[in-house]
Amino acid sequence: MTIDSAHWQTRLVELTKKHGVPGAQLGILRIGRDGAQDEQVTLATGVLHLGTGQPATTDSVWQIGSISKVWTATVVMQLVDEGKIALHTPVKEIIEDLELRDPEVTEKVTIHHLLTHTSGIDGDVFTDTGRGDDVLEKYVARLGEAAQNHPLGATWSYCNSGYVLLGRVIEVVTGQTWDQAMKERLFTPLGLTRTGTLPEEAMVHAFAMGHLGTGDDIAPAPVWGLPRSCGP
Template identity: 50%
Template sequence: MPDWSARLNELAVAAEVTGAVLGIWHDGETTLAPYGVLNTTTGVETTADSLFQLGSISKSWTASMIVQLAAEGRLGLDDPIVKLLPEAPVDTRVTVRQLLTHTSGIDGDLFTDTGRGDDCLQRYVGLLADVDQLFEPGTAYSYCNAGFVLLGRLIEVLDNRTWDESLKARLVEPLGLRHTVTLPEEAILHNAAVGHTAADGSRVQTWQLPRSIGPAGTITSSAADVLEFARLHLTDATYAPMQEPQVPYAAGIGGFVDLGLTWRIYDWGGRRLFGHDGSTISQLAFLRIDPEARLIMCLLTNSGNGTRLFEPLASEVFTEYAGVAHPVAPQPAEAPVDDRHTGRYERASVRLDVSRRADHLVMTEQATGDRLAFAEEPVHEYELLPTEPLDGNHFVTRYSPEHPWLPVTFTPTRVFTSGRVTPRR
């Protein structure tokens, strides 16, 4: 059996990750391995029970509560959200299922801080009246944080308490979790990580996303608690529908081939896994579950370089216990480019400008609106390189030469990147 603490140390140093905790649960046995420091300013060392932000892994917790409510007969997954939540100023055709599967068409990257009060989700939902509808509900996939705030607000209305309180009552307390919180005043009672930028490892100045984004991404937890939550989805049939494919995911990054009810479904060498990733302010988290091998792996990091650590480490863990490795990312290929996709693309919080430079395309990403409040790098330039199929519409890019390639796909009216549809303006 490998020394996972030693391997985490070696790979984290190579990936220039500041701090991390690796959690492995395999057929009843748990391994926890900490690495590095939680904060370069204080030098506090990472411990096995340290808390890291889960980012969008929080969505699977919110989805689990929605599935509980469905099992209780208090909502239907195909109910229009406005039937259950009349205050929601969204297309009347948008259903609960579409919110769970990012197919509502709502332009979802709205990061407005609506305050620390218990009414923050209600106030956030009111702002959706001014948000664009990117496509007809149910006709496409585009990652939608706002949809999960809507679901969180629905939980509040049906449970007559805040989303945070429902999370505690429905999941945290029944599972006996002692290191899972949502608010900063709770996190400071533990050893909590702060984010560090990928560029130079410096500590970021903003610790957490606004409370209004809670159901989409503000759970802070330990690796042991994440493993315990994931085990629920191996053992309790109530949550089995979350693992059933709902929407195909064409980009296929990291083996992600289908979306269930929020869970991402992966094909790793013919084996079916499910899980989710999360990204907040320079804290990246990863969760993968293999039901056949009875294997769960989570990796919590406080560095923008977390992906550079996750992919090789996940390959080693899953090769050891399940005989499969993390899929290879798409690679660039030689092909001429033209100007058909040059121009501006824009959605909430992001503007993308595509231009031609000599024999290749360049995409400049600009954070806009409320996202500027916590963007570590408000402007970043990406080189776009052709990839298979060589039709002039498919490209790959990466954050830096050390990071994995990511797909970028164009149509005449939009670009699909980072799991999101961005319309051409």
């Protein structure tokens, strides 16, 4: 039995209306077994921007939020596989001028701590350090202002700032910006021609805008997204 596209289109429309979502995409991939071909269905409904009414399509681009952490972790693990770093390498050995709030954490926090959200560094740090290629370097230079929420390795605490720090590790080890490393190490090899990390890369496609509010008061968000420094 093939995937019932009409059924899933109806369900997508129903769910977006139920939850007040202006527009959405849905992708379904069924992996073929015993020699059968894979089956893929892509669907879309609604609009990309309530202000303009531009319709959502299956090739529109959307912000993916913290899925970028998966990208960052993947490239970090590539560097581990290549022997350029190890999971238990102290970050201080890579970023020599690293200065965190807790001196002991500065010396002992490892790549593994950052990947597993166990560093204890306050994760809700969204410092805007501009638009230049040095945004992660500037962000890390100010990370000493962030609180230490729990002892190193004591427990798990979701940590955005730890992934920005991993992005900076990638930059130092590869000599590229995080954006360049994502493109060369992930997007290009995977054939992701409509994937990017910067607003100007999205602008060449039909792209979705975030919306705020509920019910009849939903409107486009006043900003595009988080600062470039929060990309990783």
